[in-house]
Every structure is written in C-alpha cells, then in structure tokens.
Amino acid sequence: MVFFLSFVIFLIGLYCVITKKNLLKIVMGIVIMEYAVNFFLVLLGYRKAGVAPIVVEGARKANFVDPLPQAMVLTAIVISIATLAFIVAMCIRIYEKYHTFDVTEIRRLKG
C-alpha cells in the first residue's frame, strides 16, 4: 500500500513537469519525482520492527533492515543535489537572458 503511495507521488511529480509553465515549478516537479523514487528505495529495505544491521554478540537472528537501499538512496540524493544545483543555476541564467520564467515565452528554437 505504501509502495502505491510512492508511485502516486511519482505521478504527481510527472504531472507537474508536463503541465506547468513556470521553469521553477518544472524543477520542483523533477525534485518531487526524485523524492518519490528515493522514498520507494528506502521502503524496499524496510522490515517491520527491524533493527540496524550491526552484527553484535547474540544478535545473530535479529530482524535486520536491508542496508543496501539506504546506501543507494544516499548516492541518489547526492546526484540529485548536483543536478538540482545545476538546473537552478541554469534557471537564473535563463531569467537573465529572457527576463521571464514562462516556458511558453522561451521559444527561440524552432523547427
């Protein structure tokens, strides 16, 4: 059920990217999609009443959560930060050139 929720968030992000006209809203849509996927990855490793996967004396049969998705999410977050920083910088540059954030007015390329 929770997996379904992450998919819904993903679709909200996609909707935002496709329909919004403001550059920054499109960026927000991308970020929402990224968070939905990160959320999904974290959920994959979740175990009910799980504990941190640290092997100590007597904890052999403990219900460990899966650490691999957490490592993946960390990497994905770092990558998405890089993309976000770059994309926002690009938005600022575009605003300097076109004096608008409206994608319908940023259309010099055609054909």
Added chain:
Amino acid sequence: MNIIPLFIAIPLGVAFVLALMGKAKEIACDLVANGATFCLTVLSLVLLALIKDNQVLVYIMGKWLPPKGINLVLDGLSILMLIVVNTIAFFATLYSVSYMKRFTAKHRFYSLFMLMLAGMNGVVLTGDFFNLFVFLEIASIASYALVAFGVEAEELEASFKYMVMGSVASILILFSVGLLYGLTGSLNMADIGSIIQGKKNLLLSFSLVLFLAGFGLKAAIIPFHAWLPDAHPSAPAPISAMLSGVLIKALGVYTITRVFFNVFGMTLQLSWTLMILGVISMIGGGLLAIRQSDFKRLLAYSSISQIGYIMIGLGCGNYWGLLGALFHLFNHASFKALLFLNSGAVEYSTGTRKLKEMGGLSKVMPVTGTTSTIGSLSISGIPPFNGFWSKLFIIIGLVQAGHFVLTVLTILVSVLTLAYYLRVQRYAFFGTLKEKWAQIKEVPTPMCISMIVLAIICIGTGILFYPLMKAVFEPAVTVLQEGTKYSALILGG
C-alpha cells in the same frame, strides 16, 4: 596489471587535474587532454589483442565478489563501444584545440569533456545496475553543462530542455533499478539475469517498460526525441560530434541492447517494439531533416533517422541484422562526427549555420568541402563507403527475417537521406561562391587533421570491411546472440 579500470580512472583523474589548471597556459591544457584521449584510444585498440575466442574479462572492484559487489565486464560488445567512444573522443579533443579558442575557460571545457568520457566508458564497462545509473548521470550532467557552454540564450534554452527530459529519463531508470532490486534482491546484471530467467511477472514487465522509456529518452528514439534537435545544434561543434556520434549510442543504444538482450532476454514482442520504434524514428527523422535550413539542425534530425536504422537491425535479431546494426553504430559515429566537425568548420570560418547563406564554399575551404562530400556519401549509403555495407547488412537481415515492408521502407529512407545530404552539398559547398565569402580561409591544421582522418576512416572501413567485421564486430554479435547466457559466463568465470 589489469587495464580495464584505467578506462574510468584516466578520464576521471585527468578531469580533476584539468579543473585545477586554470592558471596554466592554454597549450598545457591542450596537451594534457589530447594526451589522455590518445592513450585511451590506444588502450582500447590494445584490448582487441587481449581478448580471444569470445572470452569475457571480469574485473572485481574492491575484492567484493560479483553477486554482492560491483564488477566491470569486458566482452566483445564493450570493446566495440570502447573503441568507438575513445576514438571519436580523441578526434573531438584534437579539433577543440583550435575550435575552442573562441570560448573562454578552455580548461573547464576539457574537464567537463573528460567527465563525460569517464561516464560513457563506465556505462559501457559496468556490470551492475546501480553503477550503470551513477555513470549514466555523470555523463548526462557533464553533457548538460557542455550543451550550455556558450551561455547564449538559445544554448541555455536547449540545455534546459535537454536537462528536464534527461532528468526524467534518469529518474525512470532509477525507479526501474529499484523495482528490480525489490523483485530479485540483487543489483548485479548477470545475477538478475539468472534469477528472472523464464519468469513472468507484471512488475518485471513494468520495469522493462520503464527501462525502455528511460533509455529511449537517452537514445532519442522518436516519441522521446524532442530534446535532440535543440541540444545537438546548440553545443559547440566538437561536443555535437560527441553527443550525436557517441553519447546517444553509449547511453541509449548500448544500454538498451545490454539490458534487453543479456539481462531480460529478447522476446517476439520486444523485438517488434524495437523495430516499430526504429521505423518511426527512421522515417520521422528523415522527413523532418529534409525541410531544415540550419546545417547542424539537419544533421541532428538525421541522427534520429540513423538511430532508427540501428534499432531496426537490433529488433530484427538475426545474425545479419545484428551485424548491420552494430556496424552502422560504428559507421554512424564516424561519419556523423565528421559531418558535425564540418559544420563546425563552416561556422568557424563564415559565422553562419544557415544553408541558404552559404554557397560554393568548396572553393575556399577545400578540405572541409571534400571531407563533407565523403561524409555525405557515406551516410547516404553509396557503394564504396562504409554506410553502404551496414545498410546492406541490415537489409539482408530484414529480408532473411521476412519483413518485406520494412525492407522497402529502409531502402526508401536511404534515398531520402541521399536527397537531404545532396541538398546540403548543393547549398553549402557546390555552386557559385558568394561575394562575401571570397576572403575566408581554410580552418587551422588540427581541425583539418581530425576531419581528414575521420574521412579516411569512412573510406577505409568501407573498403576493409571484411577483416574489421571478423575482428571487431563478430565477437560483439556473438555476445548479443548468446543472449541470456551472459549471466552464466560472468558468474561462472
């Protein structure tokens, strides 16, 4: 010593060094960048001698054994891609020595270029899904920045469009990787391949669709192509050559073949999907190209059309189809890089990309004129040149598989290709020289050298196609034909 990790380590290291070389002389940056790409080209050719009898070399990173850790895999297909990527990268850097003088901060340009190269080499070599995603992102982010390198209004707009579509593609791929991990509990391609063998599952099909959309966006097959005609013309010419010649193939076509053939295994539906997407791209790209008046934009649409050819060959799935597709991939890299470098040379001398403003440029720029004629004839498939053989192989494959309608369409689009390239030649290079271009000169020597060598490659592979086919393409075709035996090969050995 194992040389596989060098393909990722050298460009990454050089990128870092170059980023610090802001105060150094320009010539030093040129030397470092060209030296690095030259080394990589030589190394990729050395690999050919290293591998015999369709062996697979596996490099295990940090001593973590394959199903758990990350491994780099070198087989016939990877070698083919490494040769293509690194050779074109070398000619692009050589060309940049003179071409990039117009821009400031050349060291940053080279630094981003090397990052992109590291990402592409990584994508081609990796045997792990999450690692694939990471390298894919490295290459993509560097390419977004390179498209916007001129920071003019149009370039920024193109880069933004590219970035939005590219980010969506990356997220789709990450989603799919997560889904596969949830289903199989593994990230290793070979391991996943052996686990999902013969299983049918709705979620598996869903992850397949996500992969198709994600990699399709990177490869710019037609329903996903909207970013390409803006991004490729806006980039500086050597980058256009890299993007069109190599990036869409390494990030798009290669990943599609690897994931579909070696991990999921081809099915009838999948091969039809690839063929239909291929036909749409081939025809659509061709029709859109014919009415362009901007030189580079025409080349960009033509790339979409040629990617369609490759997809059809892959979808066809028999020996000749696959051979044709991979040969066309190699050829397209050589002549499309050449044509983009030509367009850059024209822009360098005249300052325009509008075809109608040019005319008779062959007289003042003989090298550019001759090489672009060779490139145009190759891409249209005129017999002695390399484009002819690859298109012929794809057509033989289609006839063998009994797809006669597709055969006819493929031949027709080939004629269409000839039509729009003749148009380029007539407007830009033949005819009477216009008054205002009488004073212009041929471009500087490094640019000439890289164009001439690429033209020689176009002719050479056309004439010597048979030994090349045996040495380079057959091992790659074998990898694809063996399909899902891939996992047994890697986990076993």
